Amino acid sequence: xxxxxxxxxxxxxxxxxxxxxxxxxxxxxxxxxxxxxxxxxxxxxxxxxxxxxxxxxxxxxxxxxxxxxxxxxxxxxxxxxxxxxxxxxxxxxxxxxxxxxxxxxxxxxxxxxxxxxxxxxxxxxxxxxxxxxxxxxxxxxxxxxxxxxxxxxxxxxxxxxxxxxxxxxxxxxxxxxxxxxxxxxxxxxxxxxxxxxxxxxxxxxxxxxxxxxxxxxxxxxxxxxxxxxxxxxxxxxxxxxxxxxxxxxxxxxxxxxxxxxxxxxxxxxxxxxxxxxxxxxxxxxxxxxxxxxxxxxxxxxxxxxxxxxxxxxxxxxxxxxxxxxxxxxxxxxxxxxxxxxxxxxxxxxxxxxxxxxxxxxxxxxxxxxxxxxxxxxxxxxxxxxxxxxxxxxxxxxxxxxxxxxxxxxxxxxxxxxxxxxx
RNA sequence: GGAGAGAUGGCUGAGCUGGUCUAAGGCGCACGAUUGGAAAUCGUGUGUGGGCUAAUACCCCACCGAGGGUUCGAAUCCCUCUCUCUCCGCCA
Numbered sequence: 001x002x003x004x005x006x007x008x009x010x011x012x013x014x015x016x017x018x019x020x021x022x023x024x025x026x027x028x029x030x031x032x033x034x035x036x037x038x039x040x041x042x043x044x045x046x047x048x049x050x051x052x053x054x055x056x057x058x059x060x061x062x063x064x065x066x067x068x069x070x071x072x073x074x075x076x077x078x079x080x081x082x083x084x085x086x087x088x089x090x091x092x093x094x095x096x097x098x099x100x101x102x103x104x105x106x107x108x109x110x111x112x113x114x115x116x117x118x119x120x121x122x123x124x125x126x127x128x129x130x131x132x133x134x135x136x137x138x139x140x141x142x143x144x145x146x147x148x149x150x151x152x153x154x155x156x157x158x159x160x161x162x163x164x165x166x167x168x169x170x171x172x173x174x175x176x177x178x179x180x181x182x183x184x185x186x187x188x189x190x191x192x193x194x195x196x197x198x199x200x201x202x203x204x205x206x207x208x209x210x211x212x213x214x215x216x217x218x219x220x221x222x223x224x225x226x227x228x229x230x231x232x233x234x235x236x237x238x239x240x241x242x243x244x245x246x247x248x249x250x251x252x253x254x255x256x257x258x259x260x261x262x263x264x265x266x267x268x269x270x271x272x273x274x275x276x277x278x279x280x281x282x283x284x285x286x287x288x289x290x291x292x293x294x295x296x297x298x299x300x301x302x303x304x305x306x307x308x309x310x311x312x313x314x315x316x317x318x319x320x321x322x323x324x325x326x327x328x329x330x331x332x333x334x335x336x337x338x339x340x341x342x343x344x345x346x347x348x349x350x351x352x353x354x355x356x357x358x359x360x361x362x363x364x365x366x367x368x369x370x371x372x373x374x375x376x377x378x379x380x381x382x383x384x385x386x387x388x389x390x391x392x393x394x395x396x397x398x399x400x401x402x403x404x405x406x407x408x409x410x411x412x413x414x415x416x417x418x419x420x421x422x
Numbered sequence: 423g424g425a426g427a428g429a430u431g432g433c434u435g436a437g438c439u440g441g442u443c444u445a446a447g448g449c450g451c452a453c454g455a456u457u458g459g460a461a462a463u464c465g466u467g468u469g470u471g472g473g474c475u476a477a478u479a480c481c482c483c484a485c486c487g488a489g490g491g492u493u494c495g496a497a498u499c500c501c502u503c504u505c506u507c508u509c510c511g512c513c514a
Contacts, residue, residue, distance in 0.1 A: 038474095042473065045472090045482065046482085048484085052495095058494080058495075059441050060442085075494035075495075078494080372451090
């Protein structure tokens with residue numbers, strides 16, 4: 001959510017920043033409603049003030065034995081007017097809030113202006129895509145041949161876009177999860193969190209999934225709970241409506257969770273393999289930072305996420321998303337893309353974002369710099385550290401051998417108890 | 423799921439027979455006095471959001487778990503919901 005005071009004081013700048021996203025967002029309606037709101041507040045509060053002062057007269061007059069009938073009549077009239085004003089105000093507040101919640105974050109000036117992912121800016125590359133001396137198979141064929149991935153049975157048991165992992169495939173998924181959690185918590189200093197996989201509506205609103213993107217989420221039928229699309233939601237909302245002290249920052253959390261996405265609008269895309277599932281595993285990195293250092297924290301967060309790919313020996317590149325490709329809540333995002341031989345290109349495996357105070361304002365997460373200072377909104381950041389299913393896909397494809405077996409990266413051998421599959 | 427008890431400021435804790443609540447008292451915290459310095463003591467201050475504003479100054483409005491209602495007036499009465507605790511049931 002953008003700051004209404006910023007919208008009020010610099011409307012042109014805000015509109016210009018939003019225009020970079022290219023989706024026709026603007027704040028003109030909000031400005032008009034804001035004026036109406038403040039006019040109404042002024043008149044209603046004046047009446048309330050009068051009501052309060054008259055109310056104080058009641059016990060006084062009664063003590064003096066004066067007749068209060070006329071006073072009560074005046075107060076009744078005031079009361080009716082106040083009720084009317086409050087109702088009108090509540091209506092304005094509601095539409096103003098819903099408008100504000102539907103406006104995306106303003107991009108950081110460093111974000112390149114662009115239309116879609118073809119305009120993203122490559123920042124750096126690590127490793128070289130392997131030259132195969134045989135025809136490499138896509139991971140879904142490797143998975144089938146080794147009998148470690150089974151989407152057909154999952155389609156029967158549940159539906160499309162689900163997988164059973166079997167045998168060493170299941171163990172590989174679990175090995176990657178454990179490796180990532182150990183890496184981030186032991187080497188990079190993130191405190192490990194195991195969050196709930198369902199959250200309430202307030203949490204989904206706090207991080208920006210609601211109200212605009214309800215169709216992307218799985219919602220329980222018998223509760224107002226949602227299956228989390230990422231651990232970012234429960235972990236960021238741990239501090240909803242809290243005021244932290246400055247010396248607690250930055251707070252660094254890593255969390256494994258299963259992630260659930262309806263993938264509305266993705267019909268026909270990535271229909272085979274592990275790339276786009278309704279349920280997938282991910283280890284997420286979340287930071288709560290001082291606004292002054294949040295962009296340094298974004299750099300280190302991105303490096304921390306990329307470090308696990310380096311440790312596995314997977315080739316990747318880092319791109320800065322352009323304005324048109326930027327997520328709703330983000331001010332700046334680095335995507336980390338792993339090289340996927342079956343796609344013959346780099347495929348997103350992590351998305352690291354600085355939300356600045358956009359989520360913090362929605363979720364009301366604040367900090368106090370000094371004892372006695374006014375609380376201010378902190379900055380929230382998160383990034384995948386990294387997607388587990390896509391990692392398994394990348395391992396199967398990048399480390400496949402001519403005989404159909406797959407070599408296990410050295411870092412995972414202690415977790416697997418073997419050095420190859422097949 | 424059933425029965426009961428509860429939710430008040432950073433914490434603790436009164437108020438809960440509606441109007442002197444502008445929410446007592448204590449603890450903590452901040453500043454000051456005292457002191458060679460400290461403790462103890464004494465004094466002063468101590469929330470959040472909104473409106474107005476150059477102002478983080480004054481003034482005004484709102485906030486006693488959340489949302490509704492009754493009333494001229496609600497921390498206080500009524501309803502719904504959420505959470506916590508105790509017991510029972512069920513369950514991993």
